[in-house]
Amino acid sequence: MGANQSTIKSYDLSNKVVIITGSTDGIGKSLARIISSYNPKRLILPIRNREKGKKLIEYIQNSQDGKVECIELWDIDFANLRSVKTFANKFITEVGELHYLWNNAGVYSRAL
Numbered sequence: 001m002g003a004n005q006s007t008i009k010s011y012d013l014s015n016k017v018v019i020i021t022g023s024t025d026g027i028g029k030s031l032a033r034i035i036s037s038y039n040p041k042r043l044i045l046p047i048r049n050r051e052k053g054k055k056l057i058e059y060i061q062n063s064q065d066g067k068v069e070c071i072e073l074w075d076i077d078f079a080n081l082r083s084v085k086t087f088a089n090k091f092i093t094e095v096g097e098l099h100y101l102w103n104n105a106g107v108y109s110r111a112l
Contacts, residue, residue: 011038012038013035013038013039013040013099013100014038014039014041015041016040016041016099016100017040017041017042017044017095017097017098017099017100018035018042018043018044018098018099018100018101018102019044019045019046019091019098019100019101019102020032020035020043020045020101020102020104021046021078021101021102021103021104022103022104022105023045023046023047023056023104024045024047024049024052024053024055024056025052027104028102028104028105029056029059031102032045032060033059033060033063035100036060036064036070036071037064039070040070040100041070042070042072042095043070043071043072044072044074044091044095045071045072045073045074046074046075046076046078046087046105047073047074047075047076048075048076048077048078050073050075054073056073057071074090074091075087078105
């Protein structure tokens with residue numbers, strides 16, 4: 001365990017809502033695993049690929065003996081503005097408050 005991870009352990013996330021974008025691969029995947037171990041009230045993982053999302057939940061549960069209950073997969077395509085608006089409206093309606101947001105999703109731009 002590194003110094004930064006031991007610092008994070010001092011946080012109580014049991015009543016916090018967390019969103020992590022880009023969580024199906026790389027840094028985001030590791031971050032989702034770590035944050036889920038602090039048992040946030042809700043850990044919302046925006047995903048574009050439901051199969052990768054299911055594999056992510058399986059990966060996290062296997063790393064924590066199946067004790068994770070806070071994870072929610074929400075569909076989104078960040079390249080589609082309508083999808084982003086739908087996600088935002090759903091969040092406002094169903095959740096309302098956000099305590100932590102990690103924007104880790106990859107970005108791209110269209111050629112002009």
